Amino acid sequence: MLQDGDKKIFAATMIAMGKSFGVDIDKDVIKLYWEVLQDEFEDMGEFKKAAAKLLKSWSYSYMPKPAHFIQALQNETDLELIANKAYTTAKAAAIQIGVYENIEFNDHFIAETIITLFGSWKEFHDSVAYFDSDDTWIKKDFITTYKRIAKAGNVRGTKLVGYLKSDFKEPKLIHCDYIPPRVRQEQQKQIASSVLKKIPNKRVVNG
Numbered sequence: 001m002l003q004d005g006d007k008k009i010f011a012a013t014m015i016a017m018g019k020s021f022g023v024d025i026d027k028d029v030i031k032l033y034w035e036v037l038q039d040e041f042e043d044m045g046e047f048k049k050a051a052a053k054l055l056k057s058w059s060y061s062y063m064p065k066p067a068h069f070i071q072a073l074q075n076e077t078d079l080e081l082i083a084n085k086a087y088t089t090a091k092a093a094a095i096q097i098g099v100y101e102n103i104e105f106n107d108h109f110i111a112e113t114i115i116t117l118f119g120s121w122k123e124f125h126d127s128v129a130y131f132d133s134d135d136t137w138i139k140k141d142f143i144t145t146y147k148r149i150a151k152a153g154n155v156r157g158t159k160l161v162g163y164l165k166s167d168f169k170e171p172k173l174i175h176c177d178y179i180p181p182r183v184r185q186e187q188q189k190q191i192a193s194s195v196l197k198k199i200p201n202k203r204v205v206n207g
Contacts (some may be wrong), residue, residue, distance in 0.1 A: 001039045001041070001042075002034075002037070002039075002041055002043070002044060002047065006043075006044045006047075006148070007034065007038055007175075008049055009048075009164035010033075010034055010044070010047065011034075012028050013047070013051050014029075014030050014033060014050060015030070015047070015064065017051060017054070017055065017061055017064075018047040020055060021061065021062065021063050022061065023062070023063045024107050025063070031098060033066055033069075033107070034064040036199070037066055037069055037070070041071050043101075045190065046073070047069070048172045049072075050069050050070075050072035050073055051069070051072075053072045053196055054068060054069065058065070059071075070182070071081040071153075072140075075203075079147050079148065079151070079181070080143070080151060080152070081147040082143050082180070082181065083142075083147050083150070083179055085137050085140045085176065085177070086107055086109065086110050086113070086141060086142075086146050086176070086178075086180075088129075088176065089105065089110065089176050089177070090105070090110050090113075090114065090124070090142070091128045091135070093105070093174050094121075094124060094125040094128050094129040096164075096200040097145070097172060098129075099121065099122050099126070099129070099162060099163045100162045100164065100165060100170065101159055101162045101165065101171070101172050102159060102160065102165050102169050102170070103121055103160040103162065103171055103172055103174060104158055104159045104160070104164045104171035104172070104173050105109070105158075105173075105174045105176060106173065106174065106175050106176055106180065107176045107178075107180035107181075108155045108158045108180070109146055109149050109150045109180065109181060110123065111154065111155070111157065111158050111159065111160050112148070112149050112154075112156060112177075113145050113146045113149055114160060115146045115156070115157070115160070116145055117141060117142060117145055120160070120161070121160035121161060121162060121163070122162070122163040124160075125163075134189070150153070150181040151174055151184065153181070159171045159196075
């Protein structure tokens with residue numbers, strides 16, 4: 001996380017960004033951004049990389065919100081690596097667990113990718129789980145689709161229903177050995193929660 005000693009550089013970076021977008025940023029705004037973002041970055045170098053990426057790619061006239069800084073963390077190289085790991089995780093689950101169990105990955109974009117490309121866990125399983133399967137193009141399509149879905153940040157569901165299995169059965173939870181991209185709804189809830197914590201409660205007195 002960012003340290004107290006980083007506050008001056010953080011403030012200077014925010015002020016410089018504000019000027020580039022024609023926005024005057026006051027101390028209260030900087031404080032709010034700091035309180036929301038300080039736990040999201042490993043160090044100031046990581047934050048400055050996210051800020052630089054936004055300066056290059058941000059095409060709007062208003063200042064990027066805290067959520068946009070967080071999203072900028074996940075650059076294309078990282079996402080390519082994560083997508084490859086996601087495919088490896090999904091394929092391993094298909095081989096080791098099989099087609100008959102309900103499955104849920106803690107990376108929710110895996111389920112969304114499988115549903116988008118294959119329609120069901122069974123179809124994905126039957127495409128990759130057998131030793132004579134040539135999954136070259138399947139893997140390529142999976143990675144491309146996963147990256148597109150992860151960038152959008154939306155998922156429709158998280159559970160993959162096994163063949164001839166009831167939707168009500170508890171799924172086997174598969175933990176990935178990487179940190180999944182954030183689902184947009186979760187990200188927005190996190191940002192909203194962080195912001196609300198900084199807003200003092202006002203007592204209302206009825207006359």
